[in-house]
Amino acid sequence: MGYLSNISRSEGDPKVVHPGRSSLGGVDRLVRALGWFSLGLGLAELLAPRQFTRALGMPGQEMLVRSYGLREIGSGVLSLSPDKTTGLWSRVGGDALDVLTLAAAYRADNPKRDNVALALAAVAGIMVLDLIGAQGVTGRHRRASGERRRYSDRSGFPQGVQSARGAARRDFRTPADMQAAPATAALPNGGDLAASTG
Amino acid sequence: MKALVWHGKEDIRCDAVTDPRIEDPRDAIVRVTSCAICGSDLHLFHNFIPAMLPGDIMGHEMMGEVVEVGSGVNGQLKKGERIVIPFTIICGECEQCRRGNFSVCETTNRKKHLAEKVFGHPTAGLFGYTHLTGGYPGGQAEYVRVPFADKTHIKVPEGLSDEQVLFLGDILPTGWQAAVQCDIQPDDTVAIWGCGPVGQMAIRSAILLGAAQVIAIDRLPERLDMAEAAGAVTINFDEESVIERLNELTDGKGPEKCIDAVGMESYVSPWQPDTIYDRAKQMLMLESDRPHVLREMIYVCRPAGVISVPGVYGGLIDKFPMGLAMNKGLTFRMGQTHVNRWTDDLLRRIEEGQIDPSFVITHTARLEDGPEMYKVFRDKQDSCVKVVLKP
Numbered sequence: 001m002g003y004l005s006n007i008s009r010s011e012g013d014p015k016v017v018h019p020g021r022s023s024l025g026g027v028d029r030l031v032r033a034l035g036w037f038s039l040g041l042g043l044a045e046l047l048a049p050r051q052f053t054r055a056l057g058m059p060g061q062e063m064l065v066r067s068y069g070l071r072e073i074g075s076g077v078l079s080l081s082p083d084k085t086t087g088l089w090s091r092v093g094g095d096a097l098d099v100l101t102l103a104a105a106y107r108a109d110n111p112k113r114d115n116v117a118l119a120l121a122a123v124a125g126i127m128v129l130d131l132i133g134a135q136g137v138t139g140r141h142r143r144a145s146g147e148r149r150r151y152s153d154r155s156g157f158p159q160g161v162q163s164a165r166g167a168a169r170r171d172f173r174t175p176a177d178m179q180a181a182p183a184t185a186a187l188p189n190g191g192d193l194a195a196s197t198g
Numbered sequence: 199m200k201a202l203v204w205h206g207k208e209d210i211r212c213d214a215v216t217d218p219r220i221e222d223p224r225d226a227i228v229r230v231t232s233c234a235i236c237g238s239d240l241h242l243f244h245n246f247i248p249a250m251l252p253g254d255i256m257g258h259e260m261m262g263e264v265v266e267v268g269s270g271v272n273g274q275l276k277k278g279e280r281i282v283i284p285f286t287i288i289c290g291e292c293e294q295c296r297r298g299n300f301s302v303c304e305t306t307n308r309k310k311h312l313a314e315k316v317f318g319h320p321t322a323g324l325f326g327y328t329h330l331t332g333g334y335p336g337g338q339a340e341y342v343r344v345p346f347a348d349k350t351h352i353k354v355p356e357g358l359s360d361e362q363v364l365f366l367g368d369i370l371p372t373g374w375q376a377a378v379q380c381d382i383q384p385d386d387t388v389a390i391w392g393c394g395p396v397g398q399m400a401i402r403s404a405i406l407l408g409a410a411q412v413i414a415i416d417r418l419p420e421r422l423d424m425a426e427a428a429g430a431v432t433i434n435f436d437e438e439s440v441i442e443r444l445n446e447l448t449d450g451k452g453p454e455k456c457i458d459a460v461g462m463e464s465y466v467s468p469w470q471p472d473t474i475y476d477r478a479k480q481m482l483m484l485e486s487d488r489p490h491v492l493r494e495m496i497y498v499c500r501p502a503g504v505i506s507v508p509g510v511y512g513g514l515i516d517k518f519p520m521g522l523a524m525n526k527g528l529t530f531r532m533g534q535t536h537v538n539r540w541t542d543d544l545l546r547r548i549e550e551g552q553i554d555p556s557f558v559i560t561h562t563a564r565l566e567d568g569p570e571m572y573k574v575f576r577d578k579q580d581s582c583v584k585v586v587l588k589p
């Protein structure tokens with residue numbers, strides 16, 4: 001496989017022949033896709049809110065759409081980060097907010113009622129994916145509760161903790177460049193102030 | 199051969215790659231018998247360290263058998279010898295190496311120009327790390343090429359297992375240097391943030407160096423368990439206030455010596471609001487690191503005390519209480535570890551039975567299972583503290 005980055009490697013460096021199993025699970029990949037989707041939608045809402053309000057028959061709601069755009073971008077960035085579990089659950093919450101907003105626009109007097117219905121269906125579809133993703137990453141990256149191993153026998157001191165205390169003081173001196181003796185050591189008479197002033 | 203390769207954020211794969219070849223007379227090729235996953239690898243896993251490239255081989259804690267040596271190794275290393283490889287590549291000849299400042303060796307970084315632009319001056323070449331430190335292929339692989347092999351090795355005597363000596367290459371000297379640079383006095387309290395593998399080694403080192411009291415701070419019960427096993431007093435920061443407890447344990451004076459074994463990815467929680475602030479800034483790319491531990495240490499450290507930082511930081515931090523640090527007259531010591539400066543002494547301590555670093559290993563797996571083990575170690579699943587991989 002010709003990785004572009006191979007130009008930064010020397011002749012004797014190993015180079016990838018074919019890639020194998022990844023640390024990313026299927027659900028991690030789904031979440032990544034949802035993260036990018038979130039970023040894309042968020043940018044569109046932020047930059048072209050009028051397209052949304054016009055299509056959905058919500059004139060004058062541009063600021064609301066913009067703020068939803070910011071929310072989407074936040075969720076997207078979080079979903080693409082190591083804190084993706086939080087990111088995905090924030091997407092699920094955002095979906096719920098979208099549904100409420102669209103439901104309010106689904107009025108008999110809205111000439112774009114059909115578009116609103118379509119949007120509702122789309123949001124419902126995405127919400128299902130978000131739920132799958134959120135539950136998936138929560139499960140995959142959770143610390144199992146309850147059972148934990150005990151390490152109280154792992155002192156690392158074959159001769160016991162008591163004999164380890166200070167054992168290295170016998171034959172180890174802090175090198176000169178790492179010394180930080182207490183401030184008093186710098187005074188004459190080992191820091192006995194009365195003696196040094198008197 | 200097989201190797202664990204970085205492909206992007208949280209994407210590490212066990213790939214088939216070409217075998218490494220000798221390209222300089224001072225090179226050697228080592229067949230890896232054991233390697234480990236380090237907390238520093240997690241920073242790379244999360245793509246928090248700049249200048250990683252897809253196709254980079256991970257791993258800087260490894261050991262094995264020498265299978266080939268270049269003509270310039272001059273008998274310093276022979277085929278068939280068993281060695282631990284320090285994560286810092288050293289020439290042994292430059293001014294810094296002669297002073298024992300191995301992690302800032304002036305010779306071994308092969309991407310000096312890049313490093314100079316970012317750091318001001320190049321630092322030593324490191325295995326399996328960013329291209330700022332040379333971009334040398336790492337040792338989570340079946341074979342690894344060791345540059346400057348005549349100096350960059352620790353010979354292992356007969357009779358010690360891989361598990362007993364493997365950590366001479368990184369976390370044992372890292373914990374040791376963290377404690378040594380505190381210049382521990384018999385009446386000192388040493389407080390250690392983070393009970394990961396580095397914190398665990400720092401705890402043992404502080405005990406061996408005779409601290410009156412060692413206090414270990416984390417939130418994971420199994421890691422606190424392990425800290426307590428070595429004689430540390432523990433603080434669970436999920437359940438108690440670190441500052442209050444530290445003051446309580448030191449009669450209000452604060453610990454004389456503070457060690458940051460956490461680094462740039464401090465745990466984020468609403469009880470530590472600054473971590474949320476840092477996380478938000480990190481995501482907006484306005485800050486690279488979350489320095490909660492540094493802030494806490496500076497606040498609680500006894501005036502004229504020492505702050506020792508083995509934890510890795512990547513770039514720029516924010517809201518750093520310099521005024522406190524200055525007025526309290528604190529001393530800061532930090533850096534990548536000067537591994538070979540300590541290893542002869544530490545190897546002797548292992549041989550004499552003063553310490554056995556294998557206590558920290560909780561998981562052993564095949565190299566092929568590496569990608570999964572990155573996840574287990576990162577997510578702290580199954581009470582994982584340290585993973586060793588067998589290629």
Ligand SMILES: NC(=O)c1ccc[n+]([C@@H]2O[C@H](COP(=O)([O-])OP(=O)(O)OC[C@H]3O[C@@H](n4cnc5c(N)ncnc54)[C@H](O)[C@@H]3O)[C@@H](O)[C@H]2O)c1
Nearest residue numbers: 237238392394395396459460461464465508509510534535
């Ligand atoms: N200087 C060096 O040469 C060197 C060498 C090896 C590792 N390191 C660095 O040391 C650090 C620790 O490595 P590790 O392998 O032990 O990693 P680790 O991730 O296993 O351990 C970090 C520990 O810190 C704890 N933690 C997180 N936030 C905390 C907080 N606010 N207070 C107290 N504890 C907190 C975590 O729960 C975890 O147990 C990393 O930054 C790593 O890069 C440096």
Ligand SMILES: [Zn+2]
Nearest residue numbers: 236237238368
């Ligand atoms: Zn390391």
Ligand SMILES: [Zn+2]
Nearest residue numbers: 289292295303
């Ligand atoms: Zn050097």
